[in-house]
Amino acid sequence: MISALKKRFQEQTLSAVDLYIKTLNAIDNKSGLNAFIYINKNGIKEAEKCQQNILNGNLVFVECTSRILEGIPIAVKDNFCTRNMPTTCASKTLQNFVPTYDAAVVDCLKSAGAVIVGKTNMDEFAMGSGTVDSAFGPTKNVWCSKPNKWHIAGGSSGGSCVAVASGMCEIALGSDTGGSIRNPASYCGIVGYKPSYGLISRHGLIPLVNSMDCPGIIAKTVDDIFKILSVIVRAKAYDSTCIDVCLDTDEFYNTTLIENYRIAIPEEYNCDSLSEEVKDTWNYVASVIDNSKAIVQKVSMPHTSASVATYSVLNACEVASNMARYTGLLYGYRSSCEHETFQSLIATNRFDSLGEVVRSRILSGNYFLLKRNYEKYYEQSLKVRRLIANDFNKVWQNGYNFLVTPTTLTTAPLLKDFKSLDNRTQCATQDYCTQPANMSGCPAITIPVKLSSDQMPISIQIMAPNFSDVRLLQFANWLEAKLQFSQKQ
Numbered sequence: 001m002i003s004a005l006k007k008r009f010q011e012q013t014l015s016a017v018d019l020y021i022k023t024l025n026a027i028d029n030k031s032g033l034n035a036f037i038y039i040n041k042n043g044i045k046e047a048e049k050c051q052q053n054i055l056n057g058n059l060v061f062v063e064c065t066s067r068i069l070e071g072i073p074i075a076v077k078d079n080f081c082t083r084n085m086p087t088t089c090a091s092k093t094l095q096n097f098v099p100t101y102d103a104a105v106v107d108c109l110k111s112a113g114a115v116i117v118g119k120t121n122m123d124e125f126a127m128g129s130g131t132v133d134s135a136f137g138p139t140k141n142v143w144c145s146k147p148n149k150w151h152i153a154g155g156s157s158g159g160s161c162v163a164v165a166s167g168m169c170e171i172a173l174g175s176d177t178g179g180s181i182r183n184p185a186s187y188c189g190i191v192g193y194k195p196s197y198g199l200i201s202r203h204g205l206i207p208l209v210n211s212m213d214c215p216g217i218i219a220k221t222v223d224d225i226f227k228i229l230s231v232i233v234r235a236k237a238y239d240s241t242c243i244d245v246c247l248d249t250d251e252f253y254n255t256t257l258i259e260n261y262r263i264a265i266p267e268e269y270n271c272d273s274l275s276e277e278v279k280d281t282w283n284y285v286a287s288v289i290d291n292s293k294a295i296v297q298k299v300s301m302p303h304t305s306a307s308v309a310t311y312s313v314l315n316a317c318e319v320a321s322n323m324a325r326y327t328g329l330l331y332g333y334r335s336s337c338e339h340e341t342f343q344s345l346i347a348t349n350r351f352d353s354l355g356e357v358v359r360s361r362i363l364s365g366n367y368f369l370l371k372r373n374y375e376k377y378y379e380q381s382l383k384v385r386r387l388i389a390n391d392f393n394k395v396w397q398n399g400y401n402f403l404v405t406p407t408t409l410t411t412a413p414l415l416k417d418f419k420s421l422d423n424r425t426q427c428a429t430q431d432y433c434t435q436p437a438n439m440s441g442c443p444a445i446t447i448p449v450k451l452s453s454d455q456m457p458i459s460i461q462i463m464a465p466n467f468s469d470v471r472l473l474q475f476a477n478w479l480e481a482k483l484q485f486s487q488k489q
């Protein structure tokens, strides 16, 4: 936890430099999990400066200081721009891209004293739910049901989640468009938080679906998530969809309100593919909340099952336009072969450097956006998106404070079983519970609950009305304390 590390800095039983070296060693020792694409060995110089600040006592230990993360190593998903550090989106097309600026959230973390320890593995351009479709190979989950039986880490922020779950570092940044933080955090037995859309700047996050992308946080505790949120919420937006809000920190630490809360359990999340163990866990969590005197009631959200199909159309459309820039002329990989036509140069550049999942989404997106199809697919999907968002609005209007659902339908599948499915099938099951929150833009968090009979983590998802992020984290913090999940050692 951040507070434990800071305490050790203060007592001088650990220095920022020693912590950084320890982090690099842990990354090296666990390199077989393939969590990192790039490791920042130069970060040691920054850690030295942090240590100097700590020794000078530059207000580092005061909670509201601007340097509250002095000397804390943080891993960053490889779709956030990082100045002077490669940013590949796990794609061959960006293999040589070194941004000249930091994403707004990275800039904030650095200004608060954090040291970026490296860039983490992901599905190419964040398209996936397993971290199996990366140009750098798959990331492996740190949890195993049996020796040498590898499970997927979940995705697309699998590298960030494995970095935290395996103890390489305490905090990582991820991005969530359809579940890419919550899905892997759930499979890795840690906490993953997707903020309200528009709360945190997307500036410098390489886009997947602009209308749904959210930078988010991965940690072992809700308290750490809250600490990082209070830093990244300060980001200078450079993002027209971002609003300026002030977080009420007192609300986070106030637990007296729990019994006044009304919790909704949406029936439609109880779908055919939901495993018995996950269902039991969901019921168990509902009973824990019920015993605390908060009101727990079933509700209906009738458009839930349409979310994944609708998302796949909207996703492909936004992907088709976002990916149009990677022609190899201004951006992206350029083939060294001679080409007779301009078209063939671009086609070769794209074919040789983009994976099959990315290419198929570009093709379907362009098909949906054809003049003759636009209304039938794109506009209809926008309408269904509105119906899904309305399901959420009705729940909030009926006075419920939170929705509680499973995060994933099962525990992490075996890598070999998952790889045998096509990307569409993978995402259809993986994103079922997480995706609707992106349609509505509401904040959502996953926290681990218990281990399954084969020793794999099972988690629960909590969602709250848009911009009630602090209240969501407060409730998650309370629930986390009740559940007492023991993290992987």
Ligand code: GLN
Binding pocket: 126, 127, 128, 129, 155, 156, 175, 176, 177, 178, 179, 180, 181, 208, 315, 427, 431
């Ligand atoms: N699985 C979804 C997709 O492939 C979600 C990805 C994400 O949240 N980045 O589009």
